[in-house]
Amino acid sequence: MKKLLEILGFIALLQGVASLVHEFTDWKVGVVQRLGFLDGFEIYAGISLLVLGIALLAAAENPKSG
Numbered sequence: 001m002k003k004l005l006e007i008l009g010f011i012a013l014l015q016g017v018a019s020l021v022h023e024f025t026d027w028k029v030g031v032v033q034r035l036g037f038l039d040g041f042e043i044y045a046g047i048s049l050l051v052l053g054i055a056l057l058a059a060a061e062n063p064k065s066g
Contacts, residue, residue, distance in 0.1 A: 005060035013053030019046030 018030030023043050032038055032045045 002060050005056050009053045009056030009060060011053075012049045012056060016046045016049030016051075016053055019043075019049060 015030050015032060019032035019042055021027055022030055022033050023046065032042050032049070035045075038045050
């Protein structure tokens with residue numbers, strides 16, 4: 001379970017950073033800008049993915065998580 005949380009947390013963190021990099025530099029990376037229903041909310045989605053990634057990585061460090 002710990003490995004799964006670490007992998008999912010890393011992916012969420014990476015996609016959040018990629019989304020914010022895309023918004024501020026117009027460098028075409030990440031998945032968020034390819035999702036049509038997030039048009040206009042890319043920055044919020046990127047920040048949410050960053051927070052989710054940090055939370056998942058913190059949960060993976062919890063000794064009770066497995």
